[in-house]
Amino acid sequence: MALANVQRKERNQPIFSPKSMLADKSELARRFLDTRNRLNANVDKANNFLVKRFYNIDHNTYLEGALSAKTKELMGMVASVCLRCDDCILYHAIQAYRLGVQRAEQEEAANVALVVGGSIVIPHLRRAYELLEELYG
Amino acid sequence: MALANVQRKERNQPIFSPKSMLADKSELARRFLDTRNRLNANVDKANNFLVKRFYNIDHNTYLEGALSAKTKELMGMVASVCLRCDDCILYHAIQAYRLGVQRAEQEEAANVALVVGGSIVIPHLRRAYELLEELYG
Amino acid sequence: MALANVQRKERNQPIFSPKSMLADKSELARRFLDTRNRLNANVDKANNFLVKRFYNIDHNTYLEGALSAKTKELMGMVASVCLRCDDCILYHAIQAYRLGVQRAEQEEAANVALVVGGSIVIPHLRRAYELLEELYG
Amino acid sequence: MALANVQRKERNQPIFSPKSMLADKSELARRFLDTRNRLNANVDKANNFLVKRFYNIDHNTYLEGALSAKTKELMGMVASVCLRCDDCILYHAIQAYRLGVQRAEQEEAANVALVVGGSIVIPHLRRAYELLEELYG
Amino acid sequence: MALANVQRKERNQPIFSPKSMLADKSELARRFLDTRNRLNANVDKANNFLVKRFYNIDHNTYLEGALSAKTKELMGMVASVCLRCDDCILYHAIQAYRLGVQRAEQEEAANVALVVGGSIVIPHLRRAYELLEELYG
Amino acid sequence: MALANVQRKERNQPIFSPKSMLADKSELARRFLDTRNRLNANVDKANNFLVKRFYNIDHNTYLEGALSAKTKELMGMVASVCLRCDDCILYHAIQAYRLGVQRAEQEEAANVALVVGGSIVIPHLRRAYELLEELYG
Numbered sequence: 063m064a065l066a067n068v069q070r071k072e073r074n075q076p077i078f079s080p081k082s083m084l085a086d087k088s089e090l091a092r093r094f095l096d097t098r099n100r101l102n103a104n105v106d107k108a109n110n111f112l113v114k115r116f117y118n119i120d121h122n123t124y125l126e127g128a129l130s131a132k133t134k135e136l137m138g139m140v141a142s143v144c145l146r147c148d149d150c151i152l153y154h155a156i157q158a159y160r161l162g163v164q165r166a167e168q169e170e171a172a173n174v175a176l177v178v179g180g181s182i183v184i185p186h187l188r189r190a191y192e193l194l195e196e197l198y199g
Numbered sequence: 200m201a202l203a204n205v206q207r208k209e210r211n212q213p214i215f216s217p218k219s220m221l222a223d224k225s226e227l228a229r230r231f232l233d234t235r236n237r238l239n240a241n242v243d244k245a246n247n248f249l250v251k252r253f254y255n256i257d258h259n260t261y262l263e264g265a266l267s268a269k270t271k272e273l274m275g276m277v278a279s280v281c282l283r284c285d286d287c288i289l290y291h292a293i294q295a296y297r298l299g300v301q302r303a304e305q306e307e308a309a310n311v312a313l314v315v316g317g318s319i320v321i322p323h324l325r326r327a328y329e330l331l332e333e334l335y336g
Numbered sequence: 337m338a339l340a341n342v343q344r345k346e347r348n349q350p351i352f353s354p355k356s357m358l359a360d361k362s363e364l365a366r367r368f369l370d371t372r373n374r375l376n377a378n379v380d381k382a383n384n385f386l387v388k389r390f391y392n393i394d395h396n397t398y399l400e401g402a403l404s405a406k407t408k409e410l411m412g413m414v415a416s417v418c419l420r421c422d423d424c425i426l427y428h429a430i431q432a433y434r435l436g437v438q439r440a441e442q443e444e445a446a447n448v449a450l451v452v453g454g455s456i457v458i459p460h461l462r463r464a465y466e467l468l469e470e471l472y473g
Numbered sequence: 474m475a476l477a478n479v480q481r482k483e484r485n486q487p488i489f490s491p492k493s494m495l496a497d498k499s500e501l502a503r504r505f506l507d508t509r510n511r512l513n514a515n516v517d518k519a520n521n522f523l524v525k526r527f528y529n530i531d532h533n534t535y536l537e538g539a540l541s542a543k544t545k546e547l548m549g550m551v552a553s554v555c556l557r558c559d560d561c562i563l564y565h566a567i568q569a570y571r572l573g574v575q576r577a578e579q580e581e582a583a584n585v586a587l588v589v590g591g592s593i594v595i596p597h598l599r600r601a602y603e604l605l606e607e608l609y610g
Numbered sequence: 611m612a613l614a615n616v617q618r619k620e621r622n623q624p625i626f627s628p629k630s631m632l633a634d635k636s637e638l639a640r641r642f643l644d645t646r647n648r649l650n651a652n653v654d655k656a657n658n659f660l661v662k663r664f665y666n667i668d669h670n671t672y673l674e675g676a677l678s679a680k681t682k683e684l685m686g687m688v689a690s691v692c693l694r695c696d697d698c699i700l701y702h703a704i705q706a707y708r709l710g711v712q713r714a715e716q717e718e719a720a721n722v723a724l725v726v727g728g729s730i731v732i733p734h735l736r737r738a739y740e741l742l743e744e745l746y747g
Numbered sequence: 748m749a750l751a752n753v754q755r756k757e758r759n760q761p762i763f764s765p766k767s768m769l770a771d772k773s774e775l776a777r778r779f780l781d782t783r784n785r786l787n788a789n790v791d792k793a794n795n796f797l798v799k800r801f802y803n804i805d806h807n808t809y810l811e812g813a814l815s816a817k818t819k820e821l822m823g824m825v826a827s828v829c830l831r832c833d834d835c836i837l838y839h840a841i842q843a844y845r846l847g848v849q850r851a852e853q854e855e856a857a858n859v860a861l862v863v864g865g866s867i868v869i870p871h872l873r874r875a876y877e878l879l880e881e882l883y884g
Binding site for chain 2: 451
Binding site: 256257260261264265266270271273274275277278279281282287301303304306307308310311312314315316 | 667668671672675676677681682684685686688689690692693698712714715717718719721722723725726727
């Protein structure tokens, strides 16, 4: 737990864009994070041991390492576009933004997912571009 | 057809929680079932032979057999979480609840799906936990 | 670009049902196309080279050829049902309708997808049938 | 059962390319069908009621109807490429060939699946083209 | 680690069919487990922290709990058939067999996956039935 | 075409590990590339316009840009693990290796895919680790 807190701090350090600023810029981000927080509070309340361990692994996956946190958030975005989960796409695109990833980098990552995943991912890309416009536009 | 009606009855027997009670407990369940019923009425109207046969096989899959109906509804839930279909998750979680499945059993089934299917299923789990909270909370 | 315009025209020729008529018949189609147009305008604004090339290939895939445009739109619908993307299903079902595809043909194509893709596609079929009812009912 | 036999006959009527000729032309087709037959015999032996009913629906899906059997076999191929199942691709491509579908039609159907499904389907397309070369080349 | 060993023991207790007997009965099971062990040894050698933690969660998911280990192995099988992974299907079917699950129970679990996942899972079912025949036939 | 050749050269520049050396180190890589080349030659022979355009887009997706070619090959690997295509995993892991990506970077990318995609990707990871061992071990 204590270790987890330290890691959480480390991860937050390179983030220059606090949540409050994010909410000002993007209505989509604000609403998404509000719903996510509300639903996560309900999952936390259930206090399921395995779910908590999974969340912990999930958290550790995106920390600085041999690859930067930025790169891994973008990889999470690529995976999310390929597997076509809007919530996951929004989450990783927001995380990448907060870590300082540029819009052109987000678009290139999305392009890898578009070419690998095909036109079936386009509706998700459209919604992702709406977020990118609010964050960077 | 007559046979189907008999089977439908058999299946309903072990269910101790009638739909009316369900609707009282869970706003999510009520709204989901209302929309589902409305859309199914429209599908029924089309009277497509193959669709009707598929619905019939689908119905028979979850009847009591070598495995209990409870277990098979939970398996339907596992499959639905893995394949990430919110409507299907709600449906099987509600069916399992009506058959008397306990919350801890629902959570363990969901955990199999979480570990097999990965973090991409988490947004669906969050919404499933919202239903579980309304039904059992 | 000029070429693309020519191709766009060719593709539109066999369509006997203009968009305005479509919007009159189906509230679902109208709302879907409005949202799609709004989001596509935002993607166009980003002017991403690779995205534009992908859109161009995507467009060319459904033109008249060894197979008719009608057949290929229905194939796009089959693929979309199997991969379970509501936006893609609506899009191809609308395109097929505008090209003169009959309702029975739409249902048979959907049945291929239902049998190949299983009950997990049923929630998407329910929503597709709602559109079919508005267009053809 | 008797009915199934009748349907099986109907379906075979427009097929001008008997299995023996197919085996002469394509080593890939011969080996695939041999393995499939051996494994299906084992499934038949299990005599599972639900599996038999599913097989029956599956069979009926591709019969002549509002859409031709040719078109529906190609749709089965599109679905199989999108969902990336080599056995299913081979099966539907062979069925389409036996019904008289031309190579250009097979390629256009595969292209719909390529564009919808993305580069992840390319390894399957490569193997499909190997079959097409043996059958039509 | 020590804890993990204890858990591993607990899990093995209800298993009445040791690996050696399994290998005698089924050539498919023997070859699958040999390859799996060889490749897992290579993964273990890499000693990747996150992979080890994931393997640990994976292991814990199927232990006795609110649901029996038997039921959860069958759920793992349902998930594996729906997501169409032959290795995962073989693994869970073997585990279920070793825990004393009957053939009829395996078939019913597979049927849930067949109906939810559609005909695209049939090639995997055919291979699963080959294993079932060797184990129970 | 001429343009494509230029791009192909640009892309090859940072690669310090020629194919011949690769084949010496890894039997898995050699066999995979041989089969891939043989099957691609057959696809090239078919000379399908749309397939060629798709291959061209696919090629351009991984060129140096806002993100490095290294990062994008790893993203291709993440996508391939999530979507569970062994050929695609081998291809991107080999490309990444040839561009100078370190083993630890490959493992971290694979971990993103493992956590997002779940235990269903483990059989593919096992085979990927076999390649990594041959290339870096």
